[in-house]
Amino acid sequence: MAEEVLLFSTWFSIYGRRVEMALKLKGIEYKFIEEDLTNKSPSLLKYNPVHKKVPVLVHNGKPVAESLVILEYIDETWKNHPILPKHPYERANTRFWAKFIDEKCWPAILQACWGKDQKEREKAAEELSKLLQFLENELKGKRFFGGETIGLLDIAANTIGYWLGVFEEAAGVSELLTREKFPKLFNWVNEWLSVSAIKENLPPRDKHVAFMRLNGQGFWNDYNASK
């Protein structure tokens, strides 16, 4: 029986893009279903009744939600091109830093771009700078967070590799990630964006920047309201 892989997402979903990257890296065919988040489909509400959010991966009728959970599911289901390291300690590190990016870096990025006033934005930028320093140290001499090849942590860090730059441009804030301050992370961003499986699967940048100019403030408000 042919496998059926559906992905409910939307073109600007940072978390949906993660899932797409993992599917593309592993060469898995899937059907992308674009959701209108202002008018969610009955299918999305059925498949993710808890959070009612994208992305949801539906594999042969069974739904999996939450991007990091989906990435692990993909890695355990399709074994080629592993995206998690083999050793338990490295796996733990990967999970730790992915969680750190979602729980710490993401709100700091949003706030540094769309905090309610200059003072709040500057404070968030300072906080973000401390957080990025941890990731700078984590890269050490490695080309990617995954080592010589892309792994789950690189995919999670797309938050910084691509999204951060788009948000900076849309919000008109000064550079949050500079070569001077974070040489390894800066280099990683360039390496990351030059990987064909990645750059071919990012949103159209101009459209994305224009979209975020209109919606960035709302994203930050929604993030706050959901806490």
Added chain:
Amino acid sequence: MAEEVLLFSTWFSIYGRRVEMALKLKGIEYKFIEEDLTNKSPSLLKYNPVHKKVPVLVHNGKPVAESLVILEYIDETWKNHPILPKHPYERANTRFWAKFIDEKCWPAILQACWGKDQKEREKAAEELSKLLQFLENELKGKRFFGGETIGLLDIAANTIGYWLGVFEEAAGVSELLTREKFPKLFNWVNEWLSVSAIKENLPPRDKHVAFMRLNGQGFWNDYNASK
């Protein structure tokens, strides 16, 4: 070489207890290091410089932080008595609900007990009721979340299995988890608390209730401040 397993935690740490349960279930010897959270040790700050929080498991000198990350590390390192299911889909479900308990149920429990006024507490209790209904459905005909034996999701759900009852008593709120409303979950709590590896590894209940009477409000304030 003998293995060295250290656990930095404190007796009232909900997340530290998770790690202890997994270690005990697998029969791993470890040294428990009680941290004074008002005066954290240089070792804790060295091993968890990012969050500066307990628990931290240090295995042969290598630190792992974040309770759910530690649980997966333990399961991948010591293979006896697996706490995660085998099938990728069930593993994804386990991870999804564990995250749900930490991100959704935990703040609702704290707020239902120590929200700033009656209205806020009642609203949180209503929200919690909706959340618990999802877990009630998840239990279906199962004895434990893990099936016939205890698994990672049961350990994560100790938040509800033990902590919720202590918090209710300490805060003097009416029953948030009743047999009438949540018969399966109520039954699971009783099954859970009758497992010797669990009940022997919980804090002394009276001491814990007294401690939370003094500190519950502070816990909720800290939770809010950390967001």
